[in-house]
Amino acid sequence: MPRINVNGRDYDVSVEADTPLLWVLRDTLGLTGTKYGCGIAMCGACTVLMDGEATRSCQVPLESVGNAEIRTIESIEQDEVGRKVVEAWAGLQVPQCGYCQSGQVMAATALLKQIPHPTDADIADAMTNLCRCGTYNRIADAVRQAAAA
Known part of the structure; x- marks a missing residue:
C-alpha cells in the first residue's frame, strides 16, 4: 500500500x-x-x-x-509565505467565482518561496494558471502585496 x-x-x-x-x-x-x-x-x-x-x-x-x-x-496558511499570500488575496478581494483560486494561491506561494521579491516579469512567468473571471491584475497585485508584507 x-x-x-x-x-x-x-x-x-x-x-x-x-x-x-x-x-x-x-x-x-x-x-x-x-x-x-x-x-x-x-x-x-x-x-x-x-x-x-x-x-x-x-x-x-x-x-x-x-x-x-x-x-x-x-494547510497553506500554516506556511508563513502562504499565510501572507492568503491575506493579500482576501484583502484585495481577488476571487470572483473562486474556482481557480486555490491553484492560484499555491502557484503564488511557490513563486514567493523561490523569489521573495519577484519582478513583474517573474510574476507573469510563474502565474500561468487560468482564471475564467479574468482577475489577473488583482492576482498580480496580491502577489506584489504578499511579497512586500
Missing part, C-alpha cells in the same frame, strides 16, 4: 499506482480544496506544492510522488 505525505501527515492509500495525485487528494483523502479543471495540466486549478514546487496534480501519478512532501490549500 503506497504511503504519501500530505500537509505534514503520512497516509497509507489503497489506490492503483497510476491514479493521479489529484484524485488521491480529493477522493481518497477528502481534501477537496484542490480542484479539477481541465485534466491535462493546462489550467492550474489542481496546483499543489510538491517539495515546494508548484505542481499540477492532475497529471502526477501516485507512483511518481515517492517521498515528496505534498502541501495543499487546506
Whole structure:
C-alpha cells in the first residue's frame, strides 16, 4: 500500500499506482480544496506544492510522488509565505467565482518561496494558471502585496 505525505501527515492509500495525485487528494483523502479543471495540466486549478514546487496534480501519478512532501490549500496558511499570500488575496478581494483560486494561491506561494521579491516579469512567468473571471491584475497585485508584507 503506497504511503504519501500530505500537509505534514503520512497516509497509507489503497489506490492503483497510476491514479493521479489529484484524485488521491480529493477522493481518497477528502481534501477537496484542490480542484479539477481541465485534466491535462493546462489550467492550474489542481496546483499543489510538491517539495515546494508548484505542481499540477492532475497529471502526477501516485507512483511518481515517492517521498515528496505534498502541501495543499487546506494547510497553506500554516506556511508563513502562504499565510501572507492568503491575506493579500482576501484583502484585495481577488476571487470572483473562486474556482481557480486555490491553484492560484499555491502557484503564488511557490513563486514567493523561490523569489521573495519577484519582478513583474517573474510574476507573469510563474502565474500561468487560468482564471475564467479574468482577475489577473488583482492576482498580480496580491502577489506584489504578499511579497512586500
